[in-house]
Amino acid sequence: MSLPAYLPVLFLVILSTLFAAGSMFVASKLSPAKWTAAKVEPYECGIEPQEGGVPGGERFPVKFYLLAMLFIIFDIETVFLYPWAVAYDELKVFGLIEMLVFVAILVAAYVYVWRKGALEWAE
Amino acid sequence: MSGLIDAIGPAVIIALVKVLVTFVMLLGITLLVVWAERKIIADMQSRVGPNRWGPFGLLQTLADGIKLFFKEDFRPRTADRWTYAIAPIATMVPAFLAFAVVPFGNEVTIAGHPINFIVSDLNIGILYFLAMGSLGVYGIVLAGWASGSKYPLLGAIRSSAQLISYEIALGLSLVPIALVAHSLSTLDIVGAQAGTIRNVTFFDGIPVLEQVANIFRYVPNWYIWSQWPAFAIFLVAGIAETNRPPFDLPEAETELVQGFSTEYGGIRFAMFYLGEYIHVVVISAMAVTLFFGGWSGPGFDFLPWLWPLFWFFFKTALFVYLFVWLRATLPRLRYDRLMWLGWKRLIPAALLWIMVTAVVNTEGVSRNVRLGVFAALFLLVLAVVLRGDPRLKEAVTPQRRRTQGRLSRGAA
Numbered sequence: 001m002s003l004p005a006y007l008p009v010l011f012l013v014i015l016s017t018l019f020a021a022g023s024m025f026v027a028s029k030l031s032p033a034k035w036t037a038a039k040v041e042p043y044e045c046g047i048e049p050q051e052g053g054v055p056g057g058e059r060f061p062v063k064f065y066l067l068a069m070l071f072i073i074f075d076i077e078t079v080f081l082y083p084w085a086v087a088y089d090e091l092k093v094f095g096l097i098e099m100l101v102f103v104a105i106l107v108a109a110y111v112y113v114w115r116k117g118a119l120e121w122a123e
Numbered sequence: 124m125s126g127l128i129d130a131i132g133p134a135v136i137i138a139l140v141k142v143l144v145t146f147v148m149l150l151g152i153t154l155l156v157v158w159a160e161r162k163i164i165a166d167m168q169s170r171v172g173p174n175r176w177g178p179f180g181l182l183q184t185l186a187d188g189i190k191l192f193f194k195e196d197f198r199p200r201t202a203d204r205w206t207y208a209i210a211p212i213a214t215m216v217p218a219f220l221a222f223a224v225v226p227f228g229n230e231v232t233i234a235g236h237p238i239n240f241i242v243s244d245l246n247i248g249i250l251y252f253l254a255m256g257s258l259g260v261y262g263i264v265l266a267g268w269a270s271g272s273k274y275p276l277l278g279a280i281r282s283s284a285q286l287i288s289y290e291i292a293l294g295l296s297l298v299p300i301a302l303v304a305h306s307l308s309t310l311d312i313v314g315a316q317a318g319t320i321r322n323v324t325f326f327d328g329i330p331v332l333e334q335v336a337n338i339f340r341y342v343p344n345w346y347i348w349s350q351w352p353a354f355a356i357f358l359v360a361g362i363a364e365t366n367r368p369p370f371d372l373p374e375a376e377t378e379l380v381q382g383f384s385t386e387y388g389g390i391r392f393a394m395f396y397l398g399e400y401i402h403v404v405v406i407s408a409m410a411v412t413l414f415f416g417g418w419s420g421p422g423f424d425f426l427p428w429l430w431p432l433f434w435f436f437f438k439t440a441l442f443v444y445l446f447v448w449l450r451a452t453l454p455r456l457r458y459d460r461l462m463w464l465g466w467k468r469l470i471p472a473a474l475l476w477i478m479v480t481a482v483v484n485t486e487g488v489s490r491n492v493r494l495g496v497f498a499a500l501f502l503l504v505l506a507v508v509l510r511g512d513p514r515l516k517e518a519v520t521p522q523r524r525r526t527q528g529r530l531s532r533g534a535a
Contacts, residue, residue: 007135008243009223011142016219019146020212020394027192027390040200042272043385060280071287074470078294081477082250085301093487103474110471119466121459 066118077106133236138243145242149222153400157184160447167451194389201271202386210269211387211394214262218401221255224248224309225408228418229431240418240432241310248309249297252409256293256364259402260286263383266395270386278382281458285372288465289363295473296356299480300346300413312346313417320344347414352476354414356469361406363465366399367446369453372461407442411435475500 080102088095113119158173158181165172173180198207228240245251260283267279304312320339347354363370372382384395411417420434456464482488482496 005243005245008138008142009220009245011139012146012220012223012242013216015142015146016216017212020215023192023390024196024208024211024394027194027196030192031389032195033197034195035197039197042199042201042270043274044272060277064280064284067284068287071291074291075287075294078291078298079250081295081298082301082307085298085477085481086305086307088302088481088485089305093485096481096485096488099481100478103478107474114467119462121462 063121070113070118073109074106077103137236137238141238141242145222146219149219149401149404150397152404153397154184154188155181156400156404156443159443160450163444163447164451167448188393191390191393196389196391199270199272199386203269203271206265206269207386208391210262210266211391211398212262213265214259215394215398215401217255217258217262218398218405220258221252221405222401222408224251225405225412226310226313226417227408227432227435229428231428239310244308244310247307248312249301249307249413252309252405253290253294253297256402257287257290259364259398260290262395262398266387267383270383272386275383275385278385281372282366282383285370285461285465286364286366288462289360289370289469292356292465292469292473293360293364295470295477296353296360297413298473298477299350299353302477302480302484303346303350309412309417312413313419316343316345316416317419318344320348343416343419345414345416350414350480352472353480354410356473356476357414358410359464360469361410362446362449363461365402365406365446367403368450369456370461371455372458403443403446404439407439407446408435410442411438475503 081099084091084095084099088099091098161183162172162180173183176182176186198204223242224245226239226241226244230237230239232238263286264279264283267275267277267282270276300312301307304315306312306315320342342348366372384392387395415438418431418435420430420437422430479496479500483493
């Protein structure tokens with residue numbers, strides 16, 4: 001089959017996007033639209049919204065940012081493991097030891113992060 | 124008609140038909156899964172469950188879906204209009220896409236064209252599956268951010284932190300599969316699990332066990348036998364990735380009032396819901412594909428193409444049942460416990476298992492080294508278990524009591 005492997009995936013993207021957009025369009029034609037001032041207030045258990053009022057106007061703990069940084073490190077590590085995992089047969093013991101060294105370096109970083117308390121959530 | 128086929132090429136026609144069939148099939152499966160979940164949970168809670176629309180209430184989901192088309196679709200004053208509209212699509216589409224690499228039947232030949240029951244056999248199937256799982260995070264973050272409201276934002280930030288934490292464990296848990304299968308293509312992985320376990324020489328020369336070992340000739344050659352630690356990590360991380368109980372922190376009703384989807388209603392909410400259920404099906408299907416031999420199973424002469432399909436959907440249905448069962452059984456995790464499990468247990472365990480699999484499977488590593496690895500692993504597990512479980516610890520050293528500080532640190 002000379003078909004590019006990603007063409008069916010592209011078809012699936014188009015089909016599912018069309019389905020989603022289409023059903024939203026149909027729903028917008030079928031549904032009533034009686035907006036009132038109270039109805040379009042952001043949800044706040046019935047009281048007036050206190051702060052924000054624009055997307056991203058709220059605050060959240062910086063802890064999540066730290067977590068995102070850690071995620072990048074370990075996710076890239078995962079990505080590096082995959083090529084080795086497929087080709088480790090040809091790399092033999094040399095590849096194994098190389099990968100052990102690579103993982104050992106990351107484990108050192110992981111232990112550091114753990115000891116620093118970056119993985120602790122409850123204070 | 125044949126002129127049209129020649130003009131576009133049969134390959135394109137086959138691809139289009141496959142995509143269409145898979146898409147409609149997934150929608151149908153979602154209807155069934157939602158119905159099955161409500162029925163099963165009702166049964167577990169001694170209720171009747173949906174029983175009005177269609178036989179056994181089978182059409183209930185369809186009725187609910189149609190109803191949602193007629194619901195008013197308003198948007199909060201503070202929302203960012205286009206991002207708000209795109210977010211449900213951005214959640215739903217990757218869930219569908221992830222199914223593209225799941226092979227759900229054996230190869231058949233229709234009109235001289237060999238056809239695999241898979242949308243596209245990508246040579247990086249596992250990576251593609253992980254990538255689509257990651258893309259789903261965008262929909263949730265955009266939904267929470269674009270609503271311009273407190274609870275959705277908090278829910279979205281939380282759930283993105285949860286998803287990226289468990290994504291690492293999910294990614295690491297599949298590396299050993301790539302190691303033993305030498306491939307990332309899901310078709311190759313299913314192919315590698317075909318047949319039954321042979322060449323079990325471990326018991327040779329031992330009188331009775333030698334005969335008993337013959338039973339291995341009837342055991343399918345699935346990766347679950349050798350890779351069950353990877354499977355355990357995959358399952359836990361996979362459930363966390365689908366935002367299903369007990370990891371449904373993103374929609375924690377009691378604290379975040381539905382989290383990222385607070386401000387969504389009508390058909391947009393249905394899109395999030397659809398995405399979640401497709402994701403459940405995809406994780407179940409991937410578990411079956413990677414660890415339980417995919418569509419392989421006993422086939423018969425009667426309708427030979429049907430049996431692989433049957434076995435695939437049967438195994439997948441068992442996993443979907445497990446998802447529902449967990450929802451009916453387990454309470455939601457506390458957030459710090461969730462992070463603790465993901466970062467401090469699953470990630471080191473997955474890394475360790477990769478290294479063990481690699482050392483044991485690499486050519487040229489001596490038998491003594493392999494035995495040493497197993498012994499070290501056993502001792503490590505023993506140490507973790509003895510240190511981790513207070514009851515076991517008490518059993519070993521009865522005079523030491525659990526202290527309050529230890530409990531509050533959550534180290535148990």
